[in-house]
Amino acid sequence: MSTEIQLKEKKFNRLITIVSIAVPLVVAILFGVKLPNVEPLSFLPPIYASINGLTAVLLIASLIAIKNKNVKLHERLNTTCIALSLLFLVMYVAYHMTSESTPYGGEGTMRYVYFFILISHIALSIIVIPLVLRTYAKAYLKQFEEHRKWAKITFPVWLYVAITGVIVYLMISPYYA
Template sequence: MDQIQKKEKKFNRWINGVSILVPIVVAIMFGVKIPNVEPLYFLPPIYASINGLTAVILILAVWAIKNGRQELHQRLMTTCIALSLVFLVLYIAYHMTSDSTSFGGEGVIKYIYYFILITHIILSIGIIPLVLKTYARAYLKKYDEHRALAKLTFPVWLYVAITGVVVYLLISPYYAYP
């Protein structure tokens, strides 16, 4: 087994662990409320904006690679991963200090909201290994495999980023601010 295969095997173990651990930790954190802490009501528009910015940067990253700007593409994709981590921390912080908000819409909009929310949640879990494996393949200079996986990763990640904004816009009228 050569060095690249060893590195890839190590990355895959790490990626699989992170991909399982993150959703479990997030689910556990949803059940934890920090007592005697002011609810962080200001966070939802911030993390929704991070989702929107991630969507824009993902599109710019595709433009960069299609125009031969590999270094810019790499920096933009690294930025998207960093933004996703910041989003996750803020999202968890909000839910550990605030009660969940129920969607108050009725009729067809309620079904649209829940469809978008459920697909967003499911795909946000699935995007974790896709992003990490796509990034690892680029890091290992396995560009053909990177490109092939990126063709799946990009639209899923873009959907998650955009629907994160849409979910916020749909539920924001129902937030209970002090």
Template structure:
């Protein structure tokens, strides 16, 4: 299969995932298994774990940039693949938590409420926006189109890093209010 044909095939998959992932998360986020009568334990231990995964993702992304700047393409690829896997593990844990546990409201007062919601909203919006960027960046590298890979990676990296770091910040800000 030609590179162009492969890219066309992968772009269809990327488009589908870009639509399916946010819709699935939104749908599953609104389902609480306990409220539906299922006898499941709330997975209240997950938030610090998935916040740690977000932090680890940020470290891995920075290490991937350092690796490529030092000319280590293989390590760069391995680190980025690991960052994608971490993001998937985060997503599964995040969904599992919200499907088994009651939502937690932020209990801060004053200006910190606005700071919290600004960070939370930008984190959520950019976590959706970054999906096609990550997948396209990865695809370009896998297909050996490193000029395009580098071009899109310059946009992908800061967005993905912001999402990873703000995930930790959101957790730290809301952690005192978990039941």
């Protein structure tokens, strides 16, 4: 590996570390901020749930594209998935800064199922940030063998986060005010 590539990779790794720490911290901080005198953005949950669903579909399409050796489509789909994830994050934070959290009203076994899915979704949504960024960086640096190794871990985690985002919404939506 050339010195230039090593320097680029070092810069990417530093940036990935910063973003991977900053994003969850900023989201946690903003989650506690309520904007006074702002109309609740109660229309956002079905939109950002749909964005999660679209991300899941595009991730599968991206996998099919690369299996069919359509590298350009694969790149575009993954870049779109990253953009959709950022859009989701902005909407999610905006909703929670203008609206009270909705408690889950289900009972019995479904309550445990809901909280298992929710907690695993949240935990993996934090973990997926550096995975996605590192996998993307490996492709950008044309380290395709390393990219493939990272993608085998990143893809199922990212797909799980996208799908469970939709499931969490569907499970809690009957309890929105």
